[in-house]
Each structure stands twice: as structure tokens, then as C-alpha cells.
Amino acid sequence: MSRSTRKTPIRGITTCRSERDDKQIWHRRWRAHQRTALASTPLNDEDGTLPESVKQLSDVWCMGKDGHLYWSADRQKRMARRFARRQGRGRKERKALEARLRHKFMGK
Template sequence: MSRSTRKTPIRSITTYRSERDDKQIWHRRWRAHQRTALASTPLDDDGTLPESVKQLSDVWCMGKDGHLYWSADRQKRMARLFARRQGRGRKERNALEARLRHKHMGK
């Protein structure tokens, strides 16, 4: 997987790497709510509990707010901008730009 690339260049908006902790907290809360609801109320006709998933958590309160499409042109511009700020010589800037473009397309 070290050479895999993204098929669709969509990235998260924030610098948060993963929503794993937020999802674990949400699922614990949801399962606890379902257990208490099962113990106290009867099921509906179709065998499910009358509870909405969105009542216990809000997606906008989690670490990542959403996603953004990063086109190849935008990736190139951002890599060039960063390379101009950080690189000292032309050779170093070109190497830094190539490294950043490779990093953005990696999984």
C-alpha cells in the first residue's frame, strides 16, 4: 500500500487525522441508550426501537467538519507556494514541490 494513490482527491478540511475517538464515544452512547430502551419499552411492529441516530450525536461536533475536493491544479499551486516559502534554491524548491505533490496524492 505504500505506492497506492487516491482515486478521488478528497481531503478533510481540518488537520484532524481521524474521527475514530469521536465515533467510539458516539457508539458507546448509542449502545447504552439502546440497552436502556430495550429494557424499558416494547419494540415496534418491525422489531426496531423508535430512536433516531441523530438524537444522540451531531456530525458537526466531531473532529472533522467535512471534506473538500482538491483538484490536481490546486494541489500543484499549493505545493509550489509552499516550496517557494521553504526552499532556498531552485533545485531544492523543485524537489520540495515534487515531494509535496506526491504526499498529497498518497493515502
Template sequence: MSRSRRKTPIVGHTTCRSESDDKKIWHKRWRTRERTALASASPDALEGHLPFTENQVSNVWAMGKDGRSYWTIRRQATTAGCIANRKGRNPHERASLKQRLLRKWMGK
């Protein structure tokens, strides 16, 4: 998979690497509420029971990633060029830094 490429350059607005901890907390809350609702319901009310929705248990905007946006190749190259010009000391180092950033961003 070292040569796999991102087919659509859509990236998340984030400062975290993954939302797995947020999802674990959400599912734990959801299962707890479902368990208590089913335990406290009468046998007649079980047929009319509807499960809780995601919005009733948590707020998706409070999770680690705040959404997604399309990041075009042209914009990626511009951003990589700006970062390379800031950090690189000579033209060869700038070019290799720009290429490394583009490969990192286009990889899965």
C-alpha cells in the first residue's frame, strides 16, 4: 500500500489524527441510554420503542474533526511551495521538501 493514492483530495478540518476516542465515547453513551430505556420500558411499550439517534446522544461538532473540504491539487502545490520556501535553505532543499509534502498529503 506504499504507492496507494487518494482518489479524491477531500481532507478533514482537524487537529487530531483520528476520531476513534470520540466514537468510543458516543457509542458507550448510546448503548447505556438504550439499555436503560429497554430495562425501564414495559413489555407492551417495547414494540413501539424507537432507538436513540446520534444527535440525541452527542454533538458531532464537538468531536475532533469539524467537517471536510475539497483540497485541489493546485492548492496543495501552492501551499507546499509556500512551506518549502519558508523552511528550505537552498533551491534543492526547497524542491525536495515540496515534493515530500505533496506525496505525504496525497497518500492515504
């Protein structure tokens, strides 16, 4: 997977790499809520176990990533150039650093 690239340059807005922990907490909360709902309804009640909506048990804006952002190739180039100017010492080193950063930005 070292050569895999993104087909669409869309990334999360914050620096959080994954929402795995937040999703695990939400699913635990949702399953516990469903277990208590199933345990409290009588067996002959057909309409008693309706699934809960996502918004009743969790808020997606409180999770690690607040959404997604389209990151165009032009913007990636500008960011890479800015970082390379700040960190690179010579012209050759800045060019190599800029190319490496652009490759990193499009990597998965």
C-alpha cells in the first residue's frame, strides 16, 4: 500500500486521524439502549422496539472529526511550498521536500 493514492482529495478537518474510539462508544451506548428497550417490552407487543435515531444518542459534532474538506491540488501545492520554504535550507532541499510533502498529502 505504499504507492496507493487518494482518488478524491478529501480529508478530515481536524488533526484526528480516526473516529474509531468515538464510534465504539456510540455503538456501545446504542446497543445498551436497544437491550434495555427489548427487555422492557412485552413479547406480544409488535410495535414496541423501534430503532433509535443516531441524533438521540450521540452528536457527530462532538466526535474527533468535524466533517470533511475538499483539498484541491493547487492548495496542496501551495501548502507544500510554504512548509518547504520554512524548513528547507537550500533550493535543492526545498524542491525535494516539496515533492515529498505533496506525495504525503495524497497518500492514504
